[in-house]
Amino acid sequence: MKALFPSAILALAFIFNACGDGQRDAALQIAAAADSLKVASTVDLGEFHMPLALVMPEGLPPAMKTWKDELGELSISAGDHFNLSITEGPADRDRLKGDLDRDLLRKNTIVEETPDLLVYRSEFPDDSSLVFFHFNKTITVDGRTFTAMDGDTGTPFSLEDVKRMAGSIGPKLPA
Numbered sequence: 001m002k003a004l005f006p007s008a009i010l011a012l013a014f015i016f017n018a019c020g021d022g023q024r025d026a027a028l029q030i031a032a033a034a035d036s037l038k039v040a041s042t043v044d045l046g047e048f049h050m051p052l053a054l055v056m057p058e059g060l061p062p063a064m065k066t067w068k069d070e071l072g073e074l075s076i077s078a079g080d081h082f083n084l085s086i087t088e089g090p091a092d093r094d095r096l097k098g099d100l101d102r103d104l105l106r107k108n109t110i111v112e113e114t115p116d117l118l119v120y121r122s123e124f125p126d127d128s129s130l131v132f133f134h135f136n137k138t139i140t141v142d143g144r145t146f147t148a149m150d151g152d153t154g155t156p157f158s159l160e161d162v163k164r165m166a167g168s169i170g171p172k173l174p175a
Helices: 004-019 024-036 093-102 159-168
Strands: 042-044 052-055 064-068 073-077 083-088 107-113 117-124 127-141 144-150 169-171
Touching: 083 159, 093 107, 093 117, 093 127, 117 159, 127 159, 127 169, 144 159, 159 169
Parallel strands: none
Antiparallel strands: 042 052, 052 169, 064 073, 073 083, 083 144, 107 117, 117 127, 127 144
């Protein structure tokens, strides 16, 4: 129903525009209102046997979902600043933090840490302009545990990108 609302506004705008009779300004105002009205879309991951849902942030293109069978990983991307991967299984947070401490190429700093979320910053010591932010989130639903993390695209994600991705994934809400 929500997806039909913007379409109905656009249809009315085209009808008013076609009518003439000085209603062109009204049609343009309706069309502008439809453009500014952005409804976040929800992506149900049930087709991949995951009781999870992804609430796509406003203004992004439709999500592209890719199942990587050999890794047991679902990759979801939308545009240049949204790419995450989901696997079933608990995150080995202690191992990840140890790997960050032992990394010889990058300086890693933990930005935020909760029992379910780890956000960290990686930068190369000789090039402080190249900064990457990453996240690792654990989601437990119906006795199953999933790990979501930023996708490996080579594109540096900002802190806002990472927080938006981490906040978008969660348990599927009952219908």
